[in-house]
Amino acid sequence: MADAAPEDAQAGAPADCPKPETSKEQLTEPTLPKLSPSEFRQYNHMAENMDYFHNHFRSTWNTLFGxxxxxxxxxxxxxxxxxxxxxxxxxxxxxxxxxxxxxIFPVLAKRMPAFQKELELLTQHKQIHEGVEKMEEYLDECVGGERELRLAELKTIMEGFGEVLWQHLDAEVEELGADNMRKYWTIEEMKRMPM
Known part of the structure; x- marks a missing residue:
């Protein structure tokens, strides 16, 4: 008598048969109901406020780096x-x-992993500030007459933290966007946010 083909214990199909693939829809989060314009504004207000500040930083960076x-x-x-x-x-x-x-981050960190200590956004803060400190020290030395301002030197310092700064400015706003905030907070809670 010939041996029977081994069975796949989970699916009940022979081992050499292809297993059905999991669809992308099955792996993603459930679709949330569409927000009204009013709900969207309430959920998105932190992102809009943050982007306002970040646009100021982007503009100043562009002037300096340019x-x-x-x-x-x-x-x-x-x-x-x-x-x-x-x-x-x-x-x-x-x-x-x-x-x-x-x-702001301590409040958001209660439910949102991106704002918890030692995760990406706070790690980016540390990386950015290493560069900011070098830039500030360089500019202090220029003001104090210890060195002459050389734009190529300042450019090198800014390049050292520019990429992580720009990634951070975008990532923070994205995390605070309506589509993400609604996963963690109610509209009533959004009204009490510290921003």
């Missing part, structure tokens, strides 16, 4: 004004991240 890449300051901007803009960028970004880490 000047470094061209090798010349913006027309009509003195060295002193350019350095002051760099200092302002560093200080405002540091203040922004400090507020996030002390007031």
């Amino acid at each position: 000047a470094c890449a061209r090798g010349s300051r913006p027309a009509g901007m003195s060295i002193r004004q350019f350095i002051a803009m760099g200092h302002q960028f560093c200080r405002h970004l540091t203040m922004h991240h400090t507020i996030e880490e002390r007031r």
